[in-house]
Amino acid sequence: MTGGAVTALVVAGGASTRYGADKLAEPLGATTVLGHLVNTLPPDWAVVVVGERRPLPRDVTWVRDEPPGGGPLAGIAAGSGAVTTEALVVVGGDMPLAAPGAVALAQALDGAPYDVAAVAAALEHARAHPLLVAWRTAALRAALPADPRDGRVRAVLDAVPYRLLDVGADPVLDVDTPAALDLVRRRLDA
Structure with missing residues (x-):
């Protein structure tokens, strides 16, 4: 599973209730929060965006x-x-710096034994970030509940064998507040 054998599945359908406005449309560089994320994903990956x-x-x-x-x-x-590749990486649409982490997760999954269904970005206290995870596509589909509405992503992940990978702080940074967006802008200016 290398290169084009991966799809980025970008979850971008939320209401931005904590942010108070459409955070995915907030300006970031020459584009938007969502545009920056999508533009920095590997060019040979297919990209599926769920949302408006x-x-x-x-x-x-x-x-x-x-x-x-x-x-x-x-x-x-x-x-x-909509995914036709053997692997996919779930990425939150409000995580504009996630691309390097997504690549690292896909590479780790490629090198993992086949019984490992997923590799998740590690958060503090050895917890998995549920919206930055490389999945074997078949394993994800098999683990999904019949009715996923209002379900917990972490519960699906906890139901399969997975590994954690430390991808650093920037890839897991999500834009839930204006202060978080300011931090992302400072990271990009540095």
Whole structure:
């Protein structure tokens, strides 16, 4: 599983309630938060974005979860149906610096024994980040509940054999507040 054998599944259908505005549309460099993420993913990866269509600097496959707003797990379930590669990396659309971590996770999954279903980005206290995970596509589909609305992504991950990988602080940084967006902008200016 190398190069084009990976799809990025970007979950971008949330309501941005903690942020208070459409955080994915916030300006970041020459594009937006979502645009920066999509533009920095490997060019040979297919990209599936779950959410409302919006302008992006790259061609992607758009998918909507049914019903819209059913939560991240419903978005992952909807997006996984559009994936044709043997592996995918789930990425939160509000994680504009996630691309290097996504690549590292895909590489770690490629080198893992086949019974390892996923490799997740590690957070402190040896916890997995549920929206930065490389999955074997078949394993993810098999683990999804029949009705994923309002389900917990972490529960699906906890139901399969997975490994953790420390990808650093920047890839797991999500834009949930204006202060977090300011931090991302400072990281990009550095």
